[in-house]
Amino acid sequence: METETRAQRKKWRTIRLLTFTSILAIGALGALIFSFFIYIKILGPPPLAIPQSTLYYANDGSVIGESNSGEKRYWVSLDEISPSAINAAIAIEDRTFYNHSGFDFKRIVGAVLANIKSMNKVQGASTITQQYARNLFLTMDKTWKRKIYEAIYTIRLEANYNKNEILEGYLNTINFGHGAYGIEAASQFYFGKNASDLTVAESAMLMGIPKGPGIYSPLVNYEKAKNRQLLILKSMQETKTITAQSASEAAEEKLNFTGIHPHHKADSAPYFYDVVKKELLTTVGLDERVLALGGLKVFTTLDPRQQEIAENAMNVTFSEESDIQVGFAAMDPKTGFVTALIGGRDYDDSPFNRATQAVRQPGSTFKPLLYYAALERGFTPSTLIRSEPTTFTFGGTTKYTPHNFNNQYANGEVTMAQALAVSDNVYAVKTHLFLGEGVLVDTVKKFGITSKMTPVPSLALGTSGVKVVELLNAYSMLANGGKKVEPIFIQKVVDYRGKVIYEVEEKEEQVLKPELAFIMSQMMTGMFDPKLNGYATVTGASIANQMSRVYAGKSGSTQSDSWMAGFTPGLAAVVWTGYDQGKEITLTADKLYAKNMWIRFMEQSIQGQPEKLHTFKPPAGVTAVPVDPSNGKLATNLCPVFRITYFEKGTEPEDICTEHLLTGPN
CATH class of the missing domain: 3.40.710.10 (DD-peptidase/beta-lactamase superfamily)
Known part of the structure; x- marks a missing residue:
């Protein structure tokens, strides 16, 4: 009996030790996570190291010049972007954008399983926030260091910006090819219009390009661009941002491409x-x-x-x-x-x-x-x-x-x-x-x-x-x-x-x-x-x-x-x-x-x-009098020529011209 009691005590001590250790571990992990998020908050938002075109305006609002680094980008607010373009981006890139905290773990698991099954990378799982973080980090090298920094950037973005600010940043930083970066530059280049005026068809066409600008640009390969547009229209229909009829009409709409950047020196x-x-x-x-890359608007005279x-x-x-x-x-x-x-x-x-x-x-x-x-x-x-x-x-x-x-x-x-x-x-x-x-x-x-x-x-x-x-x-x-x-x-x-x-x-x-x-x-x-x-x-x-x-x-x-x-x-x-x-x-x-x-x-x-x-x-302090230009005296009706001349009050001539009294006017 005594031996059994001793064994039970030892068992309970072990359980208590494990419990205590687990609590400490959980506490330490919680403290670590809490410290990490405090650190993220202290770091604040990641630097927006995004080169943007500086535009120069005349006094009538027309653009007279531009400076950039070869990347034409004109930052616009979210309310200056067509709702169709916003809906197209969310539908094809990140349907749960407004519901996750930067990472869509369900998509990540699904993508991993799909890639394992096909033995190739056939599906991605990057959220809009992750893509924005990647654009901000400005390097595309496939290293673990970059991926870690990208993840930290993602968390910093979610911790310091609301969803609309993140979406605005994403739409203003993505590459649309041909030197056009951001939705406004892309809209100007491809369609010669502001991003606020994009139609459903144009929006779907544009939002298909960032997946591979060298492949899906309609100016490079129209067939692939069209197929990508149809996929996006289908996704917009599935997310109920457009109706089946709107999708069909957009698919049939004939698009006119300009292919010209509007602003030059x-x-x-x-x-x-x-x-x-x-x-x-x-x-x-x-x-x-x-001056060159700050996205300024300079209003000149x-x-x-x-x-x-x-x-x-x-x-x-x-x-x-x-x-x-x-x-x-x-x-x-x-x-x-x-x-x-x-x-x-x-x-x-x-x-x-x-x-x-x-x-x-x-x-x-x-x-x-x-x-x-x-x-x-x-x-x-x-x-x-x-x-x-x-x-x-x-x-x-x-x-x-x-x-x-x-x-x-x-x-x-x-x-x-x-x-x-x-x-x-x-x-x-x-x-x-x-x-x-x-x-x-x-x-x-x-x-x-x-x-x-x-x-x-x-x-x-x-x-x-x-x-x-x-x-x-x-x-x-x-x-x-x-x-x-x-x-x-x-x-x-x-x-x-x-x-x-x-x-x-x-x-x-x-x-x-x-x-x-x-x-x-x-x-x-x-x-x-x-x-x-x-x-x-x-x-x-x-x-x-x-x-x-x-x-x-x-x-x-x-x-x-x-x-x-x-x-x-x-x-x-x-x-x-x-x-x-x-x-x-x-x-x-x-x-x-x-x-x-x-x-x-x-x-x-x-x-x-x-x-x-x-x-x-x-x-009020001047007075006008008729003056004979030849002598500066007050002219009479006998002077052949007189000129109305202004003087400060009190300094006007007092002498009257007498040179023409005998000859009279010619």
Whole structure:
């Protein structure tokens, strides 16, 4: 009895030990599993290292450019994908997608048995989550290490994303062949439409391709693609996402394939496109990898209509035989948005951007900035200075003799309004020296010009170089009443999730006196007005007959540069023409390129727009009076010519013209 009792005790001790050990083992396993899931949570979602195409948009929403790594992928949200495509994907790839936690163990067992029975891999069991994890891991090598990482990625996806987010990611990462990755790129390539517009037939055809893009692409093997489509339609019918009738109709539907990727590097505005990419790196602060592969949407300021007009104007204006080059830019003066830009006559021949990079002498286009400074210091459009051949002596020995075009001088006093209209150089240099050479240097900075200025007498005639976009910026400030602007190429940048990561700030800062900015702009209309003809002809006479409205402008020239710049309140544009190496412009026709291109662009761009957008409106602080252009005095009905001229209130001329009292009007 005693022996039996001892044996029973030993048996119970063994049972208790085994039970205790089992509990410990189960506890340890539970703790291990719990720790694993805590670790998964700590790891967070796997990195979405998915290259996506960055798209560049014009101001009308059209795509003007794209950057990618050879994989065209445009991420779209689940609600931007046709329900037919979603249902097709689930039906053929993972019918229990919304019910499992990343792995479908029933399918796994079934697949293993099927493969053993046939002694070959005839059935797969990867869920949509597993396939998404595989796409994220970005390697397809068949190693245990990859499979383990894939499993961990799968668990991380399920732990950190909901089912719709996983499905969205899957549909945006799968390979559809021909460089199209993701449902949107595939829909655009195969059918030329958005993924949201796919029909049942198109959806079934597309979702058959990822099984083997080199086999099931309808552009590679239509018969195999069609059979795969029919299989998917049958699966959709079995999952009750379509009816038998819908499946039959889809099977009979004739599909039209485009086989063309819709977005390419812009043929239009390549120089503008380059500037935008540079701005993204410098102003926005993106790195090149994010820029190339981050799936960004970059909304630019480009106006495709104006860009086309500018390019057509260039092609019509320039002789094909001429080697002369061009730099052009247009801007909305109110916002600073650059709406069109040309950096050269042929981007493929030379990508050097003559609108944003070249620094060239602006010539007489600098005079409005000088005369604005003069207006600030008490000058008016009627201020008289003698125009005659003049030699200036500095330091006792240094001499400087400016010359007027064709050596035409009034040999008498002329008004500032007429001096600007006929571009009198002597008047400009005398004004510059009277103000002090440092005044113009400081003034151009107020106009947003950052290029270095040399304070010398010839600076009044534009001998220090500027860029096209700098001069455009300065003229835009006169056009908008003196508010600060700067050339803006990018309105907004959005990441692939739709989050705005950059947006231009709207600022309003008054830099110039609005009354004087308006008076200056009205003086600049004089270059087209024959009323200001006198000892010389107004410089805009050659294009005045092409004008349908009032423009403010100024031309300029040096031996190797020809400029035309001007504006309305709603549009400003600058054209530079010349030779890259600074060769002298000798042909008369070459000297007219800038003016002719400018007027063609302005006229066509403004056509059809509201008149009020381009009409100059005087501010309250100015007054308009009739002035005799020859002497700047108040005109009478005896004066043969008078011109309505604007002055700051209290500065208008008081003297009445008496020169025609005896002769009367002609």
